[in-house]
Amino acid sequence: MQYFEELKSMTQIFSYGEFILWNNEAITIENHSLFWKSWVERGIYFIQDILNSSGNFLTLDEFQTKFQIKINFLQYFQLITAIPSDLKKKAKSHAAPTRDSLETTTISTFPGKTNLDLSVMGCKNYYKLFNESCVIEPTGVKKWKDKFPNDFVDWSNKFLHIYRSSKDNKLRQFSFKLLHRTIVTKKELNKFRLVNDAAHITFCSNPDSIEHTILDCNVVTSFYSEAFSWFNQTCDTNIYLSNKQITLDDIT
């Protein structure tokens, strides 16, 4: 629910919601929002509906004449007092939302995304939407960005590369961790005090770290090129990727 609230404010999909009288958390009596069915049936939806042309609340008489409804004056004054004065002020300076906006269940969310029909949306759809709209950049990505600013202009794309470059789940997992920089090398083990020495790799004299071992290491680089030669000879191809392309799954 909290996520839904976030989504709501982020996308402003319910822009009419602010002025609606019913089920509005800003308009409450004893902490309960209101829904008075008989009033809804008379077409009373928005704060603006109960304001007169000079922006004041209708008198009881004016109200009863306008909506052809007999109401208890206490009930009416309860409603009026439940509307916060700043919200009333705001309603005064905004036109009432159209009736159409109440009936439509289709909303547009983000530029470039298809419209959504709320009446068929399930939990899964909201979850997906929430994920898609996630703008928090992972820490690991920030570090990669420092090193390769040009490659990480659209960082979320990098994660899509993973799925294009391999079908194997283990490889995908590895790439995913690598992008998030959650692969554990001896550098991390040392940090966590799980190994004592300054953490050298067995085949190279440099300290083991994500960047060195996967990207910069000479030993690893020659391994890559041998692997490519073998592959190219076997498959009669001519493919070579730089260490950076390999590390970031950059095969486009």
Ligand SMILES: [Zn+2]
């Ligand atoms: Zn090395």
